[in-house]
Amino acid sequence: MLLVQHLLNGLLAGAYYLLIALGLSLIFSLGGIVNLAHGAFYAIGAYLAVSIGASLGFGGAVLIAPVAVGILGVAVERVLFRRFYKADPALSLLLTFGLAMVAEQALRMIFGAAPLSWAIPPALRGQVFLGDFVYPRYRLLILAVAVACVAALWLLLQRTPFGRVVRAGVQNAEMVGALGISLEPYMTAIAFLGIGLAGLAGVMLAPIFSIHPAMGAEIITSAFVVVVIGGLGSFWGVVAAAVVVGLAKGAVTAAGYPQYSEAAIYLLMLLVLLVRPRGLFGERIQRFE
Amino acid sequence: MTRPLDPVRRRIVAGASTAAVLGWPALGRAQADVIRIGHLTPRTGFLGPLGEFAVQAVDMAVAEINAAGGINGRKVEALKEDSVNPQTASTKAERMIERDKVACIIGEISSASALTISQVAERTKTLFINTGANSDELRGKGCKRYMFHIESQNSMYVKTCGRSLMAQGLVKGKKWFSLTADYAFGHDLLRVAKRFMATAGGEFAADKLVPTDATDFSPLLLEIRSAKPDLVISNLAGNQITNFLKQYSEFGLTFPVAGFGFDTALAWGAGKGNFLGTWPVVWHHLIDTPDTRRFVAEFTKRYSRPPENQAWGDYNAIKLTAQAMAELKSTDSTKLVEHFEKGAKFGLMKTREGYFRKSDHQMMHEMYTVQALPAAEIKNAFDIFRSSAPVPGPNEPLEVIAATAEENECKFA
Numbered sequence: 001m002l003l004v005q006h007l008l009n010g011l012l013a014g015a016y017y018l019l020i021a022l023g024l025s026l027i028f029s030l031g032g033i034v035n036l037a038h039g040a041f042y043a044i045g046a047y048l049a050v051s052i053g054a055s056l057g058f059g060g061a062v063l064i065a066p067v068a069v070g071i072l073g074v075a076v077e078r079v080l081f082r083r084f085y086k087a088d089p090a091l092s093l094l095l096t097f098g099l100a101m102v103a104e105q106a107l108r109m110i111f112g113a114a115p116l117s118w119a120i121p122p123a124l125r126g127q128v129f130l131g132d133f134v135y136p137r138y139r140l141l142i143l144a145v146a147v148a149c150v151a152a153l154w155l156l157l158q159r160t161p162f163g164r165v166v167r168a169g170v171q172n173a174e175m176v177g178a179l180g181i182s183l184e185p186y187m188t189a190i191a192f193l194g195i196g197l198a199g200l201a202g203v204m205l206a207p208i209f210s211i212h213p214a215m216g217a218e219i220i221t222s223a224f225v226v227v228v229i230g231g232l233g234s235f236w237g238v239v240a241a242a243v244v245v246g247l248a249k250g251a252v253t254a255a256g257y258p259q260y261s262e263a264a265i266y267l268l269m270l271l272v273l274l275v276r277p278r279g280l281f282g283e284r285i286q287r288f289e
Numbered sequence: 290m291t292r293p294l295d296p297v298r299r300r301i302v303a304g305a306s307t308a309a310v311l312g313w314p315a316l317g318r319a320q321a322d323v324i325r326i327g328h329l330t331p332r333t334g335f336l337g338p339l340g341e342f343a344v345q346a347v348d349m350a351v352a353e354i355n356a357a358g359g360i361n362g363r364k365v366e367a368l369k370e371d372s373v374n375p376q377t378a379s380t381k382a383e384r385m386i387e388r389d390k391v392a393c394i395i396g397e398i399s400s401a402s403a404l405t406i407s408q409v410a411e412r413t414k415t416l417f418i419n420t421g422a423n424s425d426e427l428r429g430k431g432c433k434r435y436m437f438h439i440e441s442q443n444s445m446y447v448k449t450c451g452r453s454l455m456a457q458g459l460v461k462g463k464k465w466f467s468l469t470a471d472y473a474f475g476h477d478l479l480r481v482a483k484r485f486m487a488t489a490g491g492e493f494a495a496d497k498l499v500p501t502d503a504t505d506f507s508p509l510l511l512e513i514r515s516a517k518p519d520l521v522i523s524n525l526a527g528n529q530i531t532n533f534l535k536q537y538s539e540f541g542l543t544f545p546v547a548g549f550g551f552d553t554a555l556a557w558g559a560g561k562g563n564f565l566g567t568w569p570v571v572w573h574h575l576i577d578t579p580d581t582r583r584f585v586a587e588f589t590k591r592y593s594r595p596p597e598n599q600a601w602g603d604y605n606a607i608k609l610t611a612q613a614m615a616e617l618k619s620t621d622s623t624k625l626v627e628h629f630e631k632g633a634k635f636g637l638m639k640t641r642e643g644y645f646r647k648s649d650h651q652m653m654h655e656m657y658t659v660q661a662l663p664a665a666e667i668k669n670a671f672d673i674f675r676s677s678a679p680v681p682g683p684n685e686p687l688e689v690i691a692a693t694a695e696e697n698e699c700k701f702a
Binding site: 006012013028125196207218249253 | 332333334335337339340341342441471489497498499500502503504505507508509511512514515528531532535536539540541554557558559560561563594670
């Protein structure tokens, strides 16, 4: 029974990595930008949730904060990312690394270094009991939110004209240009979605994690591992990787070594990269070859 | 193009020429005007939330000293930096001592960084007052002639909280499940906690090490639920404590919780409804003494929030150093060490005065345990616990809660 709980718990960890990893993967696939500041947007989402939640409650925070973070993402895309799409990836890496540090310090200057308190709303507190199985209701809600986001994003990318252009742009941006379609507005939309998702993750995790300025740095590495294992440019690759990473964490924990569960996912990444350098489902993308 | 010298440059030129006339290096003259104190503490990372209180307290203490005319007529200037990690901490300590000529170094929270700073302090014969690192090892195997500790050692935390746990019947014949921060401080604390349990007749159901950057405690909470311990013990540090408390109440576990390491800011971060259990603390903002009330009022006026225990440590370290420098009319580290070793007494905002114990340079002073208030009794975001009376009690010597020489032997080189 404990094994099942640990596996489910691992899956859940995978779910919140996924919310962050999806945006990372999209922005990299389409724009070629490795967004090291993605964790910072997650942190900003959490801080906005606390600020908005003070007057509008949890519901207000969930609705407004991710949109606000997404709009911030649009601004960053328009002003900064746009200049780096054609540049050496090392430059955008430096840019987003700097951006992450500036954002963290800005949070520290505005809100202070001490953690802010925010609790699960009373209606979502409590546990679900199924025989021996007990699990907090709030975590199951996070899982549901992650699944809903995956489904919505999949529909958007696979079943809409918008999605077709984005997928074409990931494969061959020049060809899309030759067909007379400018990718610029699409990139802005992807930044809104991807960075908004990071903000949503921040809002959802704020009630159960310590809200402090460096919280973004804590989660970004694991999200990157998910993206790398999944393979660039692959939507289902990232989803599958989140599941695999979650299960691996759960299995290592269930085997009695919770302290090695973080190390296990890096080992997994190493193995995947040795066997399949492009990641599990990584597509062959011409401009990265 | 000729331009008049700007004021700063003009002053430097004037200073240099005067110095040349007097045959005295300009640097030496500038130093005669101020007493520099080096302040190092983690301001980022998992201990950063506490470091911020330390820095604010230092600013406040220095401002108060200078407003009262300085030390022997000389103004005090604090050079404050983020100590980051043990390597950076020792590099910065070295630079502050050798280049900036600080009179002493004050600060630190991480036991690992305090150790590297103390090595620099010992080598350069510079006073170092540790304001936030708890490891017994810093007062035992790693003790140094030039290092003093206003922060209590792990043994004091364990024995203080242990008294309260014994009174609640949670020790003898009971099973504990402990979570320990996986670095110098946690390992040291676990060792001390195990020694306490061995003598008090309890046992550990399990003890788990937790990486300092771990945020998700859910796997451990599942294990705790199936282990059904009599008490869950936190030997965690920094943001770990906030994460643990939030998720412990999320999982709805009902085993009693206690901790052997604690900082008030982390309880505030967990907040009403999430903060629970019994915790030892070196000082807190609800202590009912005139000095504490004044300090809390001044700090709150300045920074719009009450001070937590780390603010107490750094504020008092600066104040007692200033007091000693004024009494000795000297900033010489060796003289200060001798003065402290002679048992100089310091008011520490508590009911009894404290003093540095000669054998290991540990401050002997009162401690407290705090107990989380039920959510219904909480009126604001800060007053979320009730305090025990000072430990040890008024008729006991202060040393009874400290490690004995057998438990933690210190031999100064």
